[in-house]
Amino acid sequence: MDGISARDVSKRFRSVQALAGVSFDVERGEIVSLLGPNGAGKSTLLRILGTTILPDTGTVTVAGHDVLQDAAGARRSLGVMIGDERSHYWRLSGRRNLAFFAALAGMSRREAVARTQQLLEEVRLAEAAERRVGEYSSGMRARLALARAMLADPPLLLLDEPTRNLDPLSASHFRRSTSRLARENRAGILFATHNLHEAVAISTRILVLSAGRIVLEESAQGMDADRLESVFLEAVQSQTDDDIPSDEVAMRA
Amino acid sequence: MSSLRVVAAFIRRDFRIHTSYRLSFVLQMSTIFFFLALYYFLAQIVDQEEFAASQDISGSYFDFAAVGLALLSILQVGLSSFSQKMREEQTTGTFEALMASPTSPSLVVLASALYDLLRSTVFAFVLLGTAVVLFGLQLDTDPASLSVAAAALVGCLALFASLGVAVAACTVIFKQTAALAGMVVSGLALLSGVYFPTDVLPAALQKVAEILPFTWGLDVVRAALLGGDVDHAQLAGLFGSAAVLLPIAVLGFTAAVRRARQTGTLAQY
Numbered sequence: 199m200d201g202i203s204a205r206d207v208s209k210r211f212r213s214v215q216a217l218a219g220v221s222f223d224v225e226r227g228e229i230v231s232l233l234g235p236n237g238a239g240k241s242t243l244l245r246i247l248g249t250t251i252l253p254d255t256g257t258v259t260v261a262g263h264d265v266l267q268d269a270a271g272a273r274r275s276l277g278v279m280i281g282d283e284r285s286h287y288w289r290l291s292g293r294r295n296l297a298f299f300a301a302l303a304g305m306s307r308r309e310a311v312a313r314t315q316q317l318l319e320e321v322r323l324a325e326a327a328e329r330r331v332g333e334y335s336s337g338m339r340a341r342l343a344l345a346r347a348m349l350a351d352p353p354l355l356l357l358d359e360p361t362r363n364l365d366p367l368s369a370s371h372f373r374r375s376t377s378r379l380a381r382e383n384r385a386g387i388l389f390a391t392h393n394l395h396e397a398v399a400i401s402t403r404i405l406v407l408s409a410g411r412i413v414l415e416e417s418a419q420g421m422d423a424d425r426l427e428s429v430f431l432e433a434v435q436s437q438t439d440d441d442i443p444s445d446e447v448a449m450r451a
Numbered sequence: 452m453s454s455l456r457v458v459a460a461f462i463r464r465d466f467r468i469h470t471s472y473r474l475s476f477v478l479q480m481s482t483i484f485f486f487l488a489l490y491y492f493l494a495q496i497v498d499q500e501e502f503a504a505s506q507d508i509s510g511s512y513f514d515f516a517a518v519g520l521a522l523l524s525i526l527q528v529g530l531s532s533f534s535q536k537m538r539e540e541q542t543t544g545t546f547e548a549l550m551a552s553p554t555s556p557s558l559v560v561l562a563s564a565l566y567d568l569l570r571s572t573v574f575a576f577v578l579l580g581t582a583v584v585l586f587g588l589q590l591d592t593d594p595a596s597l598s599v600a601a602a603a604l605v606g607c608l609a610l611f612a613s614l615g616v617a618v619a620a621c622t623v624i625f626k627q628t629a630a631l632a633g634m635v636v637s638g639l640a641l642l643s644g645v646y647f648p649t650d651v652l653p654a655a656l657q658k659v660a661e662i663l664p665f666t667w668g669l670d671v672v673r674a675a676l677l678g679g680d681v682d683h684a685q686l687a688g689l690f691g692s693a694a695v696l697l698p699i700a701v702l703g704f705t706a707a708v709r710r711a712r713q714t715g716t717l718a719q720y
Contacts, residue, residue: 211715242715248551252712273553280551284544289468301460302552304453346548 200261201225201386202247202354207256209242209410216242218410220256226353227384229376231397231418234407235434240390241280243407244356247388248278261353274304277347277355285343288332292323292342295331296349303350317345320375322368336363344372348379355379357389361396373400394430395423408434457554458562465566483578484585490516491586506648509678510589517582518673519645521575522607526639526665528571529611531632532564533619541626541720550717556708557701560619561612568608591678600675603686607668609693616700620707626720639665664692 202224209217217239224230234240245251247258249269257264263271286295293314300310318324321341331339340363347355355376361369377400379385391397397404398421406414406429413433470476494513502512537560540546549559582588591597614635622628640646642659643666649657660666667685674681711717 209715216715245715245718250547250551250712250717251715252709270553270555273551276551278548278551280547285548287464287468287545288543289471290464294464294467298460298464299548299552301456302549302554304456304553306456350553 199223199225199259200353201228202261202388203257203259204243204247205257207243207246207253207258209239209246209251209254215410217246217253220407220410220412222405222412222415224354224386224388226386227380228402229380229387229389229400230403230405231401232388232390232405232407233392233394233397233430234390238407238434239410240407241358244278244280244358244388244390248276248280248356249273250280274350275352275354277350277352279343279347279355279357279360286331286339286346289330291328292331292334292338293318293327295342296345299346300349305350313349313351317348320348321345322371337365337368340364341368341372351383353383353385355385355387355389357387359390359392361391361393369396376400394426398423398426406430406433454558457558458565461562462566462569465563469566469570479574480577483574483581486520487517487578487582487586490520505650506679508673509591513582513586514588514590514677515648515673516646517579517586517588518676519669521578522604522669522672523636523640523645524575524578525568525571525604525607526611527636528567528574529564529608530615530618530636530639531629532567532571533560533612533615534622534628534632536560536563536567537619537622538626538629538720541622544718547718550708550712556705560616560704561701564612564615568612572604572608590676596675596678596681599681599686600672603668603671603675603689606686606689606693607665607672609697610664610668610689613693613696613700616697616704620700620704623704623707623711623717639663642666643669645669664689667692 204223205221207217207220208215220239220243232240232243242251246253246265247260249265249272252266259265260272261275263275265272287298290298296314296317297310300314305313315324318327321344323338323341323345326334326338331342334342340360344357344360347357361372364372373396376387376389380387398418401418404414404416404418404421404426405412414429416429491513494511494516497512499511502515503509506515508515537546540549540563550556579588579590583590618628618632618635621631642652642656643649643663644660649660649666652660667689671681671686671689673679708717
């Protein structure tokens with residue numbers, strides 16, 4: 199399979215079961231929204247797919263690469279936007295941040311220069327390209343993180359709440375870019391969001407995660423935000439007040 | 452080719468970040484003068500002839516200390532820079548982004564401190580140059596001696612890098628390890644004869660000093676630059692230690708990253 203495949207993935211942080219037997223696929227060319235309440239395990243799941251957390255059990259393949267046996271191969275096929283806006287070098291300009299990560303992705307300087315310029319224009323940061331990232335707004339840093347995820351033109355993208363800090367204009371621009379990537383480049387995109395309108399607007403499929411389990415998997419076709427809200431609320435009833443966010447548990451560890 | 456590209460990218464990144472703090476650079480250079488002046492005046496209370504005779508070198512105590520300080524400055528950076536860089540990456544939130552890139556963790560950790568190691572080497576040369584010009588340090592500039600000193604320096608850099616990567620592995624797991632790096636630097640400075648000859652140490656500590664590869668490196672550099680007899684067995688021992696310790700340290704770092712991935716603490720600080 200050239201997309202993402204997760205089978206029976208579980209992860210436990212001390213006394214908290216962050217993920218329990220999660221299975222799903224993301225095909226090339228489709229956009230899958232990952233919804234769920236805080237602490238449902240969305241970030242843990244994205245990090246396992248992105249190889250920065252290892253699963254306890256189960257198998258995950260990314261573009262055919264097993265994340266345990268061939269993590270480097272999986273990383274080469276992935277663009278990852280996980281974590282917060284701090285994940286840039288604030289003393290460097292936006293352009294130099296991208297050029298640095300382009301080298302890590304194996305691009306030559308010539309390729310990096312061209313691709314960096316293209317992406318800066320794509321995320322509307324070309325005019326601010328020479329400014330230090332420390333002078334950027336939250337939204338600009340989020341757009342830079344998005345550009346970084348797309349540097350190597352990966353066939354698969356993992357995005358953790360990519361529009362959280364974007365203004366409506368930038369968020370709309372992001373949704374158009376994401377749809378185009380899936381349509382024209384056949385990119386497979388899995389993105390976590392709390393925005394139900396956004397989920398129905400661009401997704402081909404919707405996954406709802408609650409208490410570490412996938413409680414709903416449904417096509418987004420014909421779905422509207424109101425209906426999604428009602429099925430979402432119904433599906434997440436299973437999560438109790440005792441559930442602690444997995445990231446928080448890991449932090450305590 | 453790709454690895455060289457990654458190394459060059461790290462060096463460019465760190466050069467730009469470092470030079471963006473201009474005052475820090477100026478202050479660091481000015482400390483050279485104060486350090487040397489301190490040891491220059493301290494040397495006035497040491498009997499130079501007796502000291503030179505006891506150490507089998509042609510120089511004074513000031514010469515002895517200046518070479519030791521130059522090498523110590525590289526040791527400090529070599530030991531602390533790898534872990535400091537990892538710590539900075541953790542606290543600034545870039546560590547997870549680096550670990551999610553296709554570059555291997557071992558290349559990331561080795562490349563991350565290269566700029567600092569290069570800078571500390573330049574710093575050591577500036578220190579020795581300042582000591583020659585302002586304080587009358589007399590170095591043996593015979594090409595053979597300089598070649599031996601350069602070889603010992605390369606061996607020392609590899610040795611320091613192995614210790615530094617080992618501390619960086621601890622940083623990935625335990626996060627706060629600045630005190631560990633400080634303790635190792637202070638311990639090595641005490642035992643290996645940076646500030647004073649090891650024969651003033653108690654007998655038991657002298658035995659420890661004799662088996663430390665840093666002592667061998669320091670002895671070889673001093674002998675080469677200050678007109679003493681180079682012990683080639685020490686030079687071979689230095690390279691042998693570095694050749695064994697560096698791969699072990701890199702494996703340890705890779706294991707530490709794997710452990711952090713297992714516990715989900717890679718992105719934490």
